[in-house]
Amino acid sequence: MKPKIILPIILFTMIFFVLYFAYPLNGIPAASRTNHFTSDSLINKDESTMKTMNLTEEEWKQRLTPEQYSVLREKGTERPFTGLYWDNHEQGTYKCAACGSELFSSDTKFDSGCGWPSFYDVSSSSAIELKKDSSFGMIRFEVICKKCGSHLGHVFDDGPQPTHLRYCINSASLDFKKEEKKHNP
Numbered sequence: 001m002k003p004k005i006i007l008p009i010i011l012f013t014m015i016f017f018v019l020y021f022a023y024p025l026n027g028i029p030a031a032s033r034t035n036h037f038t039s040d041s042l043i044n045k046d047e048s049t050m051k052t053m054n055l056t057e058e059e060w061k062q063r064l065t066p067e068q069y070s071v072l073r074e075k076g077t078e079r080p081f082t083g084l085y086w087d088n089h090e091q092g093t094y095k096c097a098a099c100g101s102e103l104f105s106s107d108t109k110f111d112s113g114c115g116w117p118s119f120y121d122v123s124s125s126s127a128i129e130l131k132k133d134s135s136f137g138m139i140r141f142e143v144i145c146k147k148c149g150s151h152l153g154h155v156f157d158d159g160p161q162p163t164h165l166r167y168c169i170n171s172a173s174l175d176f177k178k179e180e181k182k183h184n185p
C-alpha cells in the first residue's frame, strides 16, 4: 500500500477507538462506567485476603437464622419485596448481619424498584470486596463482606449518579441500626 493511503487508515482507527471509549453505545463514558469494576482495588484477586473471621460452618449455623445462613454462607437470594429493608426509609446504618461490620448508610439508599435494598455507594471501600460471578449464564459482580467473607448481594452498573452503581443487597445479609435522634436543648 502507498503511504498516502496508510496514513488516513491509521488516523481513522485512532479516532474510532478514542470516540468508542469516550462515548459507548449506552451513553455513559466507559471510563466512569467501569471504573469501579476494573481499576478499583475492591475486586478480590486473592481468596486468602478475606475471611478474617475463621468460623466453621457449624458455628455460622449457630450464630445465624436459617434464612441468614442460606443467603450469607450459601450465596442464596431472598425473594424480592419480602425482606425487612427493601422499603425501609429510616435514617441509619446498615451493618453485616454476620459480623457487624458497617457496610452502607441510608444516605446512599435509593428506590430501585427491584425489591431488594439498593445503594449507590458503600460506607467505606475497605468494607467490601467484589468477585466476578459467572453463575446462571450471567456475568455479575458478587458483593462480599471483607471482614467475614459472607455473601451480601451483587453490584450492577445501572445505578444513579454520582457512581452509576447499584449495590443490590439481600435484607437477610443486613442488620439496620436506626440513627439516634439528636436532642435539641
Ligand SMILES: [Zn+2]
Pocket: 096, 097, 098, 099, 100, 101, 145, 146, 147, 148, 149, 150
Ligand atoms: Zn461480615
